[in-house]
Amino acid sequence: MRVAVIIFITLCLMPGRGICFSVIGCTGGSLMFKCTYKSNDQHKVKYFCRNRDCTIGISTELQRRWVNNERFNLYDDENSRFFTVFIRNLSREDEGKYTCGDKQKWKHDVTLVVNNNSSSCGxxxxxxxxxxxxxxxxxxxxxxxxxxxxxxxxxxxxxxxxxxxxxxxxxxxxxxxxxxxxxxxxxxxxxxxxxxxxxxxxxxxxxxxxxxxxxxxxxTHITFIxxxxxxxxSQITSVQVQAYISKSVFITCKFPQEFKENKKFIQKDSSQKIPVDEQKRWVRHDKVHMYDDTSKGLLKVFISDLTAADEATYRCGVNTADDDLFTEIKLTVSQVDHFRESSKSVAIIGESVKLTCNYPEKHKIIKHICKENKKKICQNISSSEKQRFEFSESAAGVFTVNISNVRLRDAGVYWCGAETRHTHLTSVSLTNKHELTSSSMYSNHKPCTSIIYACILQKVIHAKFLKAKCCLDMSFK
The missing domain is CATH 2.60.40.10 (Immunoglobulins)
Structure with a gap:
């Protein structure tokens, strides 16, 4: 894009000559000026062309409407008795003599000067x-x-x-x-x-x-700088998010790539903004955990142990040069009695285990499961492990997660719930907490003999022993 310069005329009256004036533009800019005429010339066709022979030019055919011919534009305002010339994308080749008039009774000589010596032009x-x-x-x-x-x-x-x-x-x-x-x-x-x-x-x-x-x-003339x-x-607008008392909610806000490195923040109602001071690591403020993923332009927000006091309007935003850009999140926290409280399950290594999850029946949802890390933040299952997690409907408002081929590292705390996706935001309302413990089916045997039974029954190819020939790793494949 190029800068424009609009110029409204410098007139010169020369004895024995018509009106003449000069206009000044700059390289890469544009130019606008006015050619005046008398009242009895209102309805005549006006023209603007180069040199007196008018080999290159444009003329008005309609009044009060712009006429366009490539880079040249004319507008005839008969009530004000002038027509306006607008030339875009000036170059040094445009410099020279021009004429405007009605080809019959009157004409003005226009000298167009194009310079490139202004630091504020272009x-x-x-x-x-x-x-x-x-x-x-x-x-x-x-x-x-x-x-x-x-x-x-x-x-x-x-x-x-x-x-x-x-x-x-x-x-x-x-x-x-x-x-x-x-x-x-x-x-x-x-x-x-x-x-x-x-x-x-x-x-x-x-x-x-x-x-x-x-x-x-x-x-006067006007120089555009x-x-x-x-x-x-489209604006990143307001989104309704449903969550539940004593449960958790995970929210991911997405921002345009041009702002991915900018500083992010969370704001609750009209309180002070909570800035995310560090990037690519979890930052905690009271019960709110935040993660600024600058590589993807995401701000992740995790709030656990929800209470009625957490119900509010939040702003998930990014600072820009002009103004804050944010998604408005209207978080509703409800009491639901029929959702199961936390449960504990024991999974046998190498076998399968099922986890039951609730969700609001009226919502068409995407099923979701995540696992708590050491900071008790529930994070998505890695892509390499997802193939062992299978979802299925078990009843109205209930789905089941089946984890196959359980491994020792599967032990931990899981949350499952409903995921909702919007244009600029994804929310996960976590409804059920499951504490999973993994165990060998031979854990009742003495440590030094259990590995022998395991080798026979599971037909494992190898096993690891301590010096006392006790099992070091009981996860058989």
């Missing part, structure tokens, strides 16, 4: 925003223009004036706010962004032919 950026978000643009200018009027335009297909510094207010109800308080730049803030706000924006400075602020009678292409995406 700047362009691409920005991303999300529906409902607030975003701020910074527009840098030469310090000599500090007292000049600053302007903000929008260009989708056609250029449209949005506001200038004399019009802008700081009202909280204003959608667009232009602030000019710094010595070398001004800012434009867009609040409550909608899908319709996407497009190209231009910010600039109003000036005349000199560097002094224009007077009330001077003919920055072009912003704003891409608007």
């Amino acid at each position: 700047t362009s950026v691409i920005r991303s925003a999300y529906i409902g978000q607030t975003i701020t643009f910074h527009c840098k200018y030469d310090h000599k223009f500090k007292t000049h009027t600053k302007v903000f335009y929008r260009v989708n297909v056609d250029p449209v004036h949005v506001l200038n510094s004399s019009q802008s207010s700081q009202s909280s109800e204003e959608k667009f706010i232009l602030t000019d308080r710094q010595k070398d730049h001004f800012t434009v803030t867009i609040r409550d962004i909608s899908a319709e706000d996407g497009g190209v924006y231009l910010c600039g400075v109003e000036r005349d032919g000199s560097d002094k602020p224009p007077s009330e009678t001077s003919i 920055k072009e912003i292409e704003l891409n608007v995406y």
